[in-house]
Amino acid sequence: xxxxxxxxxxxxxxxxxxxxxxxxxxxxxxxxxxxxxxxxxxxxxxxxxxxxxxxxxxxxxxxxxxxxxxxxxxxxxxxxxxxxxxxxxxxxxxxxxxxxxxxxxxxxxxxxxxxxxxxxxxxxxxxxxxxxxxxxxxxxxxxxxxxxxxxxxxxxxxxxxxxxxxxxxxxxxxxxxxxxxxxxxxxxxxxxxxxxxxxxxxxxxxxxxxxxxxxxxxxxxxxxxxxxxxxxxxxxxxx
Amino acid sequence: xxxxxxxxxxxxxxxxxxxxxxxxxxxxxxxxxxxxxxxxxxxxxxxxxxxxxxxxxxxxxxxxxxxxxxxxxxxxxxxxxxxxxxxxxxxxxxxxxxxxxxxxxxxxxxxxxxxxxxxxxxxxxxxxxxxxxxxxxxxxxxxxxxxxxxxxxxxxxxxxxxxxxxxxxxxxxxxxxxxxxxxxxxxxxxxxxxxxxxxxxxxxxxxxxxxxxxxxxxxxxxxxxxxxxxxxxxxxxxxxxxxxxxxxxxxxxxxxxxxxxxxxxxxxxxxxxxxxxxxxxxxxxxxxxxxxxxxxxxxxxxxxxxxxxxxxxxxxxxxx
Numbered sequence: 192x193x194x195x196x197x198x199x200x201x202x203x204x205x206x207x208x209x210x211x212x213x214x215x216x217x218x219x220x221x222x223x224x225x226x227x228x229x230x231x232x233x234x235x236x237x238x239x240x241x242x243x244x245x246x247x248x249x250x251x252x253x254x255x256x257x258x259x260x261x262x263x264x265x266x267x268x269x270x271x272x273x274x275x276x277x278x279x280x281x282x283x284x285x286x287x288x289x290x291x292x293x294x295x296x297x298x299x300x301x302x303x304x305x306x307x308x309x310x311x312x313x314x315x316x317x318x319x320x321x322x323x324x325x326x327x328x329x330x331x332x333x334x335x336x337x338x339x340x341x342x343x344x345x346x347x348x349x350x351x352x353x354x355x356x357x358x359x360x361x362x363x364x365x366x367x368x369x370x371x372x373x374x375x376x377x378x379x380x381x382x383x384x385x386x387x388x389x390x391x392x393x394x395x396x397x398x399x400x401x402x403x404x405x406x407x408x409x410x411x412x413x414x415x416x417x418x419x420x421x422x423x424x425x426x427x428x429x430x
Numbered sequence: 431x432x433x434x435x436x437x438x439x440x441x442x443x444x445x446x447x448x449x450x451x452x453x454x455x456x457x458x459x460x461x462x463x464x465x466x467x468x469x470x471x472x473x474x475x476x477x478x479x480x481x482x483x484x485x486x487x488x489x490x491x492x493x494x495x496x497x498x499x500x501x502x503x504x505x506x507x508x509x510x511x512x513x514x515x516x517x518x519x520x521x522x523x524x525x526x527x528x529x530x531x532x533x534x535x536x537x538x539x540x541x542x543x544x545x546x547x548x549x550x551x552x553x554x555x556x557x558x559x560x561x562x563x564x565x566x567x568x569x570x571x572x573x574x575x576x577x578x579x580x581x582x583x584x585x586x587x588x589x590x591x592x593x594x595x596x597x598x599x600x601x602x603x604x605x606x607x608x609x610x611x612x613x614x615x616x617x618x619x620x621x622x623x624x625x626x627x628x629x630x631x632x633x634x635x636x637x638x639x640x641x642x643x644x645x646x647x648x649x650x651x652x653x654x655x656x657x658x659x660x661x662x663x664x665x666x667x668x669x670x671x672x673x674x675x676x677x678x679x680x681x682x683x684x685x686x687x688x689x690x691x692x693x694x695x696x697x698x699x700x701x702x703x704x705x706x707x708x709x710x711x712x713x714x715x716x717x718x719x720x721x722x723x724x725x726x727x728x729x730x731x732x733x734x735x736x737x738x739x740x741x742x743x744x745x746x747x748x749x750x
Contacts, residue, residue, distance in 0.1 A: 250491030254483030270592025276524030
């Protein structure tokens, strides 16, 4: 079998995602197919010692990466707060801030996440900040500037912008402290390849990219503000 | 001693398992649920895999995961009957509780920070600080739950029903980051990275610096998009392309080239559904209609900032 057959997993993922198949099934199918084509055993066994089986890897990766799913713990408290008016109240609160817009809030939030990076704090804010706070605040800001009820399509774009500002701030800001895993990974890999690179020098060279990410984000968010203030033709639907 | 106990992530995992177990029980008791038993079983299996993940043999966890994915793949995992409170109801509560309702949600990040800061101030290393933040997330969630119960006067049962409502909206997608991690491990075991690095070496002429920089950044972004993770892609591209084809022959500053290669990969992360925890799960968490809505918004940003990486790296090599 030619070696490039091993790329079957990537093909399965692209085709599966494009056809909107169940994502969990697509990913596991791709993993199993890649492993089998590469000649890995299904289970670790005595006939090929030292070779971990595909199912074993599946289980190991799953339990080693449980930390990615810890956000589930926040759901009861957020759910209860939502039932008792969290979204309404944040909208009411932000309506008092006349200068607040979706774009300005997104810019501010991105900067706030870059600050986390500088402080050496690593977290993903989608569950702890974006869903409970930034999104309702943004909807409140948009509603206070819109004469009628917000159209569903606009709310969808607000959600996308809020999630994006989290990612922009997190991805580029996180290399601004020496304790961050990205910087440490690069240091470790380059050392293994025979280059002792300075952590401070890496931080210096990443700063123009951080600046660019802030400027590009600001451009995109302010453009969103302009498009949100234009009426759209869609039927208004209440949130 | 205390720090070892505090930093034990298993406590948080067991706690998550218990929350999932409660969601499973509520699902099994939801008579109007279209797939009550299969969905309940799904959450129950996840509760087990979560709470016992550190003690179960990996092959057993693997089989549990396969079973969950099959249930989901057969379309047997779906949302329950719990509905959001009406807007009128929410407004009435909002005017009663005012800003007090923010206290629980602010407690989550606050306690997370406190834990991380405390361990940082005490001089622990970065991996301990990261674990402290995760344990802090668990503690913060508990504090938030207690505060929410006290402030709203709601019952424990309402709280878990509401938690399950959001959990159901996310559904099986919450598994995706963990599944993608296993895909990454299997790609590594199958040596997919070497294959891609050799492909780039084959295509790009060895003496054209601009094309080499372009190939390096493109390879990094593409491999990151396939793996969903720039950290997994970096060692492959650094050892297969960056060092042998750019840093060594052209005497380029390794710190500059390496860190720009890493963030060229981060730009790829913005554009791929494989980075599910950053792009797909948030769309589900926000209840978006289009699960690719976040990626579509990030796409123009990602393309522009990636191109700027290529230019910046080339200019820096030429100018310094």
